[in-house]
Amino acid sequence: MSGSTERGASSGGTTVHEAIESYLRYKINADGSKTTMRSPLREFADHCRDERDLEFVDDLTPHDVRSYSEHLYDRVIIDEGLAASTAHNYFAYVRAFLSWSVREQHLESNPANTNTAMDPLPEDDGNRKRQYWSQEDRETLLEYATKRVDMALEGTIRTDAETAFRDRAIVVMLDGTGARGAELFADPKDDKRNGLQWKDVDFDERLIEVYGKSRxxxxxxxxxxxxxxxxxWYRVQEPTTEAWPVFPTGHYGSKKRILEEALDEDRVSSTLEDRGDAGKTEVLDRLHREHEVPPPSISKEGVRRLLKRFTDEAGIDPDGEYDYLTLHGARRALGRDLYTSGMSEKAQEALRHNSIETTHEAYADVKMKDVSDSIDDVRS
Structure with missing residues (x-):
């Protein structure tokens, strides 16, 4: 029962992972339902272990389930990699599993049946049209990002050249790698996701090493x-150490805080006070370089705001459930282009799906349209 004396300590009870496997084996009869539910339920178990330091099912509380709801919210709103309707389905799977756990006497009550657990779930407005960056939209975005670099070099926009080069690299990286936003940029809620660093980039082999969804x-x-x-961008930035973020933040407070932690708060303050005609941000950037203290990476939310602004400024009106080009829309588009070109296995490799079935499922709508077109071809 709930209430173990030491959270996560070995109590000889049933782990969340074990309980889920038993639930799928003995309670869910249809193979199709098992396949549908297995991945999100295992993700819930992984979240409990990795983010909540929780191993055993009898330790689960409404706050642990709420943490999972917040995770689903981030996947919908911040990562834009999940439809709101799907997030609600995933939560329903977890709630059903926990109801079964009550009946099996692993829990005294269902921690998912509380407002505390459910409140963070994103609102489902019924719009399920997934976004892909279209060929026209992605070309417009790439052209606009390049145009900003030219304008920054000419001094015709307020953005400095280094920031414009960074922003173009962000857009190009999203468009061409299939990497998730959480793999490239910092996530303040996850201390293991600090953003891509230059040591993770191999120019010779043309690959990057990322901390994947698999953790x-x-x-x-x-x-x-x-x-x-x-x-x-590397040549423009000239990082002083390979631990430097590929996409550093422009946020003044974040850069100042890192310097205060690495050097000394009084030392940073006195340097800022004695800066003369130099701007405060210029002084912070100089301190980061002089002492080889890498600034923080830009966050996923920061990039989302950037893409919103670029979509508006470039005059792009994308299809799908968002009115701006999303981080995950770029990943979907790359996979779609490979998939529709008859390279489903290359799509699987580029997106790093665990199985080809996952890739087929991700592009089921594309596949069905192809089937419809084939029917038209045969019947015409």
Whole structure:
């Protein structure tokens, strides 16, 4: 029963992972239902273990389930990699599993049946049209990001050249690698996701090493177009250490806090006070370089705001459930282009899906349209 004396300590009870496997084996009869439910339920168990330091099912509380709801919210709103309707389905799977756990006397009550657990779930407005960056939209976005670099170099926009080069590299990296936003940029809620660093980039092999959804390090490829832009950005940035983030934040407070932690709060303050005609951000950037203290990476939320602004400024009106080009829309588009070209296995490799079935499921709508077109061809 709930209430173990030491959270996560070995109590000889049933782990969340074990309980889920028993639930799927003995309670869910249909193979199709098992396949549908297995991945999100295992993700819930992984979240409990990795994010909540919780191993045993009898330790689960409404706050643990709420943490999973917040995770689903982030996947819908911040990562844009999950439809709101799917998030609600995943939560329903977890709630059903926990009801079974009550009947099996693993729990006294269902921690998912509380407002505390359910409140963070994103609102489902019924819009299920998934976004893919279209060929026209992605070309417009890439052209606009390049145009900003030219304008920054000419001094015709307020953005400095280094930031414009960074922003173009962000857009090109999203467009060409299939990497998830959480693999490239910082996630303040996950201390293991601090953003891509230059030590993770291999220009010779044209690959990057990312901390994947599996919570293990994985290799992701990037094509020549990404390679050239990223190489140019590296030369512009001139990082003083390979631990430098590929996409540093421009947020003043975040950079100042890191310096205060690495050096000394009084030392940073006195340097800022004695800066003369130099701007505060310029002083912070100089301190980061002089002392080889890498600034923080830009966050997923920061990139989401950037893409919102670029979509508006470039005059792009994307299809799908969002009115701006999303981080995950780029990943979907890359997989779609490979998939529809008859390279489903290459799509699986580029997106780093565990199985080809996952890839087929991700592009079921594309596959069905192809079937419909084939019927038209045969019957015409």
């Amino acid at each position: 293990e390090y994985e290799q992701a490829p990037f094509p020549a177009s990404v390679h050239n832009v990223l190489k140019r």
